[in-house]
Amino acid sequence: MKRLKQHYELVKPFDWIIVALLMLASFIPIVIFTIQNSHVSADSEIVAVISINGKEERRITLSESTKHETFTLHPAKGQYNIIEVDGTRIRDKEDNSPDQVAVKTGWISKPGQTSVCLPHKMIIEIQTTEKTEEIDDTIIPL
Incomplete structure (x- = not known):
C-alpha cells in the first residue's frame, strides 16, 4: 500500500x-x-491505383462487374508481386519480400485503404473518382 x-x-x-x-x-x-467515406457519392467509381517507386503502374476499376484477375508485377530485378483482383477488392497475394507486410494486409476495398510493400516500393491504394458524362459541345447554327 x-x-x-x-x-x-x-x-x-x-x-x-x-x-x-x-x-x-x-x-x-x-x-x-468516417467523414471522408461519408462524402463518397453513389455514382463515384472506386479505383485501385498500383504504383511502384512513386510511378503509377496500373489503375483498376473495382466493381461488381470486374472479373477475377491475377497478374504479376516486377518492381526490380529479382522482385515480384502477384496481385489478385476479385470484383470489388484487391490484394497482394504473394511477393518475395522478407517481411510480407503487404501479403498479411489481405484484401482491401474501401476508399483510403492501402497495402504497402516497402522493400519493393509498391503501394496499392483505393481511391474514388467521379464519373463524368461526356457532353457534346457541338455548336449548331440556327
Whole structure:
C-alpha cells in the first residue's frame, strides 16, 4: 500500500489532463476516415491505383462487374508481386519480400485503404473518382 501511495504522489493533476487529451486525440483518425467515406457519392467509381517507386503502374476499376484477375508485377530485378483482383477488392497475394507486410494486409476495398510493400516500393491504394458524362459541345447554327 505504501508503494502505491508513493507512485500516486508522483502523478500531478496536469498529468491527468495530458492523458485525457491524448486519449481523445487517438480518436481523430477514426473521425477523419468516417467523414471522408461519408462524402463518397453513389455514382463515384472506386479505383485501385498500383504504383511502384512513386510511378503509377496500373489503375483498376473495382466493381461488381470486374472479373477475377491475377497478374504479376516486377518492381526490380529479382522482385515480384502477384496481385489478385476479385470484383470489388484487391490484394497482394504473394511477393518475395522478407517481411510480407503487404501479403498479411489481405484484401482491401474501401476508399483510403492501402497495402504497402516497402522493400519493393509498391503501394496499392483505393481511391474514388467521379464519373463524368461526356457532353457534346457541338455548336449548331440556327
